[in-house]
Amino acid sequence: MRIQDLTSAAAVEKALAEYDDVGGQAFRELYEFGPSRQYYLSHADRLYDAKAIAGVAYGHQHPSDGPLSNDQFSGGEAATNLVLRAMGFTVLDSHSETVEAEMAWRLAVWRNLLARRDSSGLVAADAVRSVGAYGNFRGIWSDMSRTKKIHPDGVTIGLKHTGQHYPDDLDESGVLYHYPVTRQAGRDLGEVNATKAAATLGLPLFVISERGDRRAVQLAWVEGWEDKSSLFLVKFGEIPPVHVIDRDRSEEQPFDLEGNRRRRRSGTVVHRPDQARFKLEVFQRYGPRCPLSGIAVPQMIEAAHLRGDADGGTSDARNGLPMNAALHRAFDAHLFAINPDTLTAEPRPGGPSLEDMGILHPRLTLDHVPHPDALRWRYIEWLRCTGREGETQGER
Structure with a gap:
């Protein structure tokens, strides 16, 4: 049982269809895979856990063997990616080394979230977390272990807006997002600097609002900030701001x-x-x-x-x-x-x-x-x- 024996694109597509049918979290739990941390198969604008898809696809091609478990991959993720690419599938690396690569990754995540919206325009919470658009219980998510490669302060990826504390600051065009204020002042400052880095590098981020067990997600850009009032101006949409409003230019x-x-x-x-x-x-x-x-x-x-x-x-x-x-x-x-x-x-x-x-x-x-x-x-x-x-x- 070797991943190199996976050669059927039809088996991969069957695994992709199953993933879409039951949802990513249920799919991974059923076959005992954890969420991907780096590599994603991109297909029809959707992102999938590359290793989990390959393991399940192997079972579809070789039903007598059954799917490969998480610990049965010879050659690890590198070998898995080679196998998938050899069949014509695209595998993306989320661990960007440059601003340009990070931009491409974030736009791929956005296309994936658009493709996974339901009729109400919402997505499952797992669809947000499984691609790294959000990943903690704080308001600002920057995934320092990944984004510090492109900026020493890290780069904010997601902003959570509950609408409970400042409901009037959120509308259909954007949000005035308040700086974090917790007992961890050093971490708060780090999150503020990571959000400013997203603006100076011209990278988009995701504004996430809870709707019960579903999530509303907007592609957004940090258009400016004001330190005395501790506010970020965040603009929704696919068009980046012309310039960053970081000081008075009136x-x-x-x-x-x-x-x-x-x-x-x-x-x-x-x-x-x-x-x-x-x-x-x-x-x-x-x-x-x-x-x-x-x-x-x-x-x-x-x-x-x-x-x-x-x-x-x-x-x-x-x-x-x-x-x-x-x-x-x-x-x-x-x-x-x-x-x-x-x-x-x-x-x-x-x-x-x-x-x-x-x-x-x-x-x-x-x-x-x-x-x-x-x-x-x-x-x-x-x-x-x-x-x-x-x-x-x-x-x-």
């Missing part, structure tokens, strides 16, 4: 107050594909601190538009300010505005006072301030909404 482009990519998804539900990026860039420009209240807890800070998204306002960070969530609501309700000439908050006449709203620092004292056009548009709109359009500073 002054490098001309300012246009109008222009966003707001569109309706269905009914009255509005999809805002720039919102996550807007929040990250606002935090990069001003920091994750509300300048009016002094609150500097990133989880409590939102990015407020001056010219609103619904009014066609740009997603340029200069059209925004960081505000705590309560003040953002008050701002949108026109309870106060910021005078573009004095950079000072003014309460709505007859409304709550600045102190009542928690505005302890009425004057903006920032290293960078919003664009004057944005501040002026918002102020004029505030005067209109409070019935004082046409009123000038000297008339008040």
Whole structure:
């Protein structure tokens, strides 16, 4: 009984069909194989445990002998791969030595996951783990033993998003992914650096969400990060970002107050594909601190538009300010505005006072301030909404 006696491509295809029929985990358990750690047979965009497929295929070709067990392979995986390739099958090595090879491997994994989706667009948990797209119980998976070959910090492969702690940060276009915060600070930092490495190397990763015993998986790219707020901006899709947003670049482009990519998804539900990026860039420009209240807890800070998204306002960070969530609501309700000439908050006449709203620092004292056009548009709109359009500073 030698793996070299496997010569029937039809027997291999029969084993592949069986694998697909029962699922990878059940297939391996039935024939007592562990999941592959390095080599995968690629067929019709699907990936299979090469050694397990070969062992079972041997039994299909030689039924009197039965399948080869895991410890009956003479020559090991190298001999198995040669046998499969000799029959015209493709065997992939997941242990990449270069960025280019890693890119090819990750795209092969993505095609495999697409091919294994059910009618709801979900895959089995084993389908994710068996190809190394995810592999632990932490949020960030980088498989250091494998990816440190292409970057000393390792390269993140998968991000788990449960939706429990920050449900509003996930939508159909991407996710604002929070840095890990555990008692293992050194490991947390390593995972952050591995995720940054994925961005700088231009490698995609997989965002995994649990749906009961199934998994939703998105191909994604790290588009940027902001260390003070401990946020990664992660974009879904097969097209990589043009550049990595790793610092404030808001002054490098001309300012246009109008222009966003707001569109309706269905009914009255509005999809805002720039919102996550807007929040990250606002935090990069001003920091994750509300300048009016002094609150500097990133989880409590939102990015407020001056010219609103619904009014066609740009997603340029200069059209925004960081505000705590309560003040953002008050701002949108026109309870106060910021005078573009004095950079000072003014309460709505007859409304709550600045102190009542928690505005302890009425004057903006920032290293960078919003664009004057944005501040002026918002102020004029505030005067209109409070019935004082046409009123000038000297008339008040």
